[in-house]
Amino acid sequence: MNHCQFLCYGLLKIFLKEIINSNENESCLCSYFMKTLVFWVIQNDNHLAWVPENLLMCFWTCFKLLISWVNRGECPNFFIPQNNMFRVKVVGQTQVALYDQLFDLYCKGISCLLLSPTIGQYLYMPIIDRTLTFRTDEGSIIHSCRLDMCLFIELELVGITPKTFKEFIELFISIEQIQTYRLSSFQKVTVQNFLCKLLKNFSWFLSGQITEELSNKKRAYICDKSLQMMKLATKIGCASDVLDLAMLYFKNCQYELSLRCLQRAQDKMSKPFVVYYGQVNEEMYRRAMAGVSLSDRMRKCLIYDIKLYDKYVYIDELVPEQEAKKADGGILRIPPFVMLHMLFVLNHRRLGDTVRSQQSLQDLHTLLLYDDGTRVPFRDISWQILGICQQTCGDYQGALNSFQCSLQQSPFSAIQRATMFRIQRINDFLMQR
Incomplete structure (x- = not known):
């Protein structure tokens, strides 16, 4: 078991002790059932990402399997599957009462964890502040791949083209302030994407300030700063942003360096899981991006059009x-x-x-x-x-x-x-x- 799987097991144990078995007279489940849950989910759900940022999804998957087992009155031992561990404990009226209890918790959604004093102290403020978003309505759950596609399409609409050095500085300061807040994973990626676009535009803005009237030292300084901004944008941007760096090298007559960037871009853009205008091989995407953070998924998979603004050269x-x-x-x-x-x-x-x-x-x-x-x-x-x-x-x-x-x-x-x-x-x- 990896770190996230241990965390999920711990979360299930607390959930069992403080919520399900809060009434000692009716306790019929034990922690070994929770461990068995985790083992079966690990083995049967290959697409579930066992990473800390996906912990609640892992917990909810295990919880749904528990409800299914209680409904059937069957808990197969992981090592001896034909051995039903519910055979004596979860039967008759006990089974009915337990199922009703679990189903009521299921209807509350992920907020059912607030009933636990231990877990609730960590989840209460994020849920109230809406920095924690987690959908548990089975009729409206969107697959993570489709959700990523919707996010990537929305990210393309984010952007701004400042005209002056002062406007750029004000925006950089604003982004720095935003990054000090508690942000959801979607908000973090949106800020990252916006910062990347701002850095690229600032690079082209600086490049446009190089004129024949400037001294060689001044031109070299501005050129170097322009390249630094573009390289930083390439590190945090999507797969196709390397083309902007290649284009800047070409403009600066650094053709060998431009070709190296083009080779990198070609390698990234030729991957079978890249996303362009929402079009992607979903199966390849799910396999390649299992356990990968949303930020890294954007950097490795996303391809956008090259946009040339009339404000920059x-x-x-x-x-x-x-x-x-x-x-x-x-x-x-x-x-x-x-x-x-x-x-x-x-x-x-x-x-x-x-x-x-x-x-x-x-x-x-x-x-x-x-x-x-x-x-x-x-x-x-x-x-x-x-x-x-x-x-x-x-x-x-x-x-x-x-x-x-x-x-x-x-x-x-x-x-x-x-x-x-x-x-x-x-x-x-x-x-x-």
């Missing part, structure tokens, strides 16, 4: 698209798998590795041709990026075809002006040849 290759989107008043969203291949193409091209840049270009083209909509939801910007990469590699006819494909897609990204601009530039270039 990213990479030169996407400036026309940002300008076109700015007129539409929105955020330019790029599928992470598309951005991954784009940065591979651009980095290999800058390093003069023609073979690898062509291979990455072909990988991007293949992704667009055969994707079923699960990895490339925004087709217009995706075909646009393929055209940009083809133009960078010198395939002007291929770029024109890709830009035409972009115009034929649903205009989700509102980049038609940028597309027409690029088509015109290529035509002008070909006319001069």
Whole structure:
């Protein structure tokens, strides 16, 4: 038994002594039954996470099994299953009375633990303050995997784009104050996600402050601080946030470091349990994330679109698209798998590795041709990026075809002006040849 399993056994013993067997004249259960409960749950429920933050769920699972046993009048010995330990003790009127008592406790939900003087002193304030949330209504229980998907979708809506250095500092101070409060696991992850986004935006904000007028020392200092902020965001962020660090390295002309980040991102995003727009292999997710904290599940599994805000400067290759989107008043969203291949193409091209840049270009083209909509939801910007990469590699006819494909897609990204601009530039270039 691990630490959490011992805690659950201890919780069941206190529950038995102070609540179920509070009337000594009617006590018919003993602590060995509680230990047997834990053993059977450990063996039969492979998806139950035996970790301290999931202790109440473990307790409730054992409690429901106890009710089932009392209802059937059967408690199989763990080592000799054919031996029913309830055969003499839990029978007749005693069985009926015990079942009614347990069912009444079940109807109270997890707050039935407040009836215990020992347990109640720890749970009373969290339940009153609503920092402890635990649903026990069997008709409305949501599987943890589905609950995670709902949370991840909501997290994408959290975000803010400060415009000044003062606004950033005020938000960092506010987050620091919030973290001193007693927070639920969902609140902690929400704050962590918000802090990650704020750090990324602050990094791009600092990067945009680097100008030719500054001294070399000052530019190097700002660049270093920008990278520090982005690295910190990558440590606490989701799986696709490594792409922002790769993009920043590319902007700073650190192509080898950018490629290392891209390899890390590709490894994370290729896992079979990753989550993108709520789509996931639930069985793989449950197996891989059993016993993993909610914060780590977010870091290891979650993939978000790359968002380019018009307030910050990213990479030169996407400036026309940002300008076109700015007129539409929105955020330019790029599928992470598309951005991954784009940065591979651009980095290999800058390093003069023609073979690898062509291979990455072909990988991007293949992704667009055969994707079923699960990895490339925004087709217009995706075909646009393929055209940009083809133009960078010198395939002007291929770029024109890709830009035409972009115009034929649903205009989700509102980049038609940028597309027409690029088509015109290529035509002008070909006319001069």
